[in-house]
Amino acid sequence: xxxxxxxxxxxxxxxxxxxxGMLGMASGIxxxxxxxxxxxxDIHVAIAASIVSVIACSCGSAAPFLxxxxxxxxxxxxxxxxxxxxxxxxxxLIGIIPTPILYGLFAVILVLSAQQMMARRREPAxxxxxxxxxxxxxxxxxxxxxxxQLGKDVAYQVARVPLGLxxxxxxxxxxxxxxxxxxxxxIPAMDTALRLPIKVSSATSNFxxxxxxxxxxxxxxxxxxxxxxxxxxxxxxxxxGALAGARLLMKLPADKLRILFAVILVALAIQMLMSALGIHxxxxxx
Amino acid sequence: MNxxxxxxxxxxxxxxxxxxYGTLIASAVIMIGIMLGALTQIDGAPNLVQxxxxxxxxxxxxxxxxxxxxxxxxxxxxxxxxxYVYTAIAALVLAIIGVGVLLGL
Numbered sequence: 001x002x003x004x005x006x007x008x009x010x011x012x013x014x015x016x017x018x019x020x021g022m023l024g025m026a027s028g029i030x031x032x033x034x035x036x037x038x039x040x041x042d043i044h045v046a047i048a049a050s051i052v053s054v055i056a057c058s059c060g061s062a063a064p065f066l067x068x069x070x071x072x073x074x075x076x077x078x079x080x081x082x083x084x085x086x087x088x089x090x091x092x093l094i095g096i097i098p099t100p101i102l103y104g105l106f107a108v109i110l111v112l113s114a115q116q117m118m119a120r121r122r123e124p125a126x127x128x129x130x131x132x133x134x135x136x137x138x139x140x141x142x143x144x145x146x147x148x149q150l151g152k153d154v155a156y157q158v159a160r161v162p163l164g165l166x167x168x169x170x171x172x173x174x175x176x177x178x179x180x181x182x183x184x185x186x187i188p189a190m191d192t193a194l195r196l197p198i199k200v201s202s203a204t205s206n207f208x209x210x211x212x213x214x215x216x217x218x219x220x221x222x223x224x225x226x227x228x229x230x231x232x233x234x235x236x237x238x239x240x241g242a243l244a245g246a247r248l249l250m251k252l253p254a255d256k257l258r259i260l261f262a263v264i265l266v267a268l269a270i271q272m273l274m275s276a277l278g279i280h281x282x283x284x285x286x
Numbered sequence: 287m288n289x290x291x292x293x294x295x296x297x298x299x300x301x302x303x304x305x306x307y308g309t310l311i312a313s314a315v316i317m318i319g320i321m322l323g324a325l326t327q328i329d330g331a332p333n334l335v336q337x338x339x340x341x342x343x344x345x346x347x348x349x350x351x352x353x354x355x356x357x358x359x360x361x362x363x364x365x366x367x368x369x370y371v372y373t374a375i376a377a378l379v380l381a382i383i384g385v386g387v388l389l390g391l
Binding site: 002003006007010052055056058059060062063064066067069071073074077078080081084085087088091092139210211213214215216217218219220221222223226228229231232233235236239240 | 353
């Protein structure tokens with residue numbers, strides 16, 4: 001592979017990741033369509049390369065959340081049992097699932113992401129009374145986080161862990177199948193099932209994404225599914241882009257960016273859906 | 287009970303450090319690999335291409351290993367704090383990842 005292609009892979013990942021970072025979203029969902037549409041990469045190669053960049057972004061952005069005490073690491077490791085199990089299931093399924101179904105599934109996730117992008121996230125109703133017999137209580141998952149606006153620690157309860165675990169399993173399957181972080185599924189799981197404060201769920205979800213992706217990434221690595229010349233520059237571009245995007249987070253009109261992103265996501269969904277049906281307008285998706 | 291999270295602290299700080307410096311190292315290794323490849327195109331020295339390739343591969347492998355090392359580190363921390371339930375949970379996560387990798391072989 002020539003150096004110009006490596007550079008363009010880096011630049012594309014950088015751009016996607018920087019824009020994603022500005023909205024606080026992971027870029028994994030853009031990487032696979034970009035690789036397929038702009039670089040003519042096979043969908044399975046794109047998925048394996050993307051999973052590496054998902055790991056890279058999760059690791060690269062974890063430190064500030066940890067230092068800000070927003071990440072609930074106990075809850076993360078409990079939920080990771082489900083997400084990694086899901087990821088291993090996904091690794092087993094990806095060889096069986098026909099490629100058009102993968103494209104179709106990707107289109108569905110893109111549309112869900114567009115919808116989530118437009119809907120404002122509201123703080124979930126807090127679970128206030130903790131049942132001492134609940135799994136969350138027995139595992140000592142309830143915690144607190146520093147609220148900067150209030151200037152003090154705010155305690156929170158973790159609700160319905162078994163439901164959270166089953167949703168996380170699904171998120172793990174999708175993550176491995178599509179090479180994405182599955183934040184689009186993890187966040188509703190955390191909001192509706194576990195009822196965490198938004199900052200805690202974002203930080204904890206981001207923390208978990210790395211391990212989930214490493215479970216499938218490790219399997220793809222030993223299988224030899226990862227094309228290093230694609231995964232390397234894409235991972236590097238994603239990390240640098242995400243860090244740059246996080247810096248720019250406040251400096252752009254988020255609402256317009258949000259609409260632009262939703263439109264791009266829907267356009268990509270249409271393209272993926274057409275690939276599922278075997279129609280190629282442009283690019284060379286397999 | 288005073289959980290790990292309530293202390294702002296050593297544990298979170300060590301995990302944050304591992305992930306941050308690990309990311310820096312992996313990124314730097316990949317970047318050097320790409321640059322070696324680029325240099326070779328100018329000079330025409332074919333030896334560096336393979337070194338560059340090897341470095342890119344090494345960087346990707348570091349990235350994949352990083353979260354797994356993070357779970358192993360948490361296992362050690364929980365074991366050190368004599369929190370055996372969580373030591374077992376961390377071991378379970380590692381075991382699941384291990385099964386996944388074995389399935390890939």
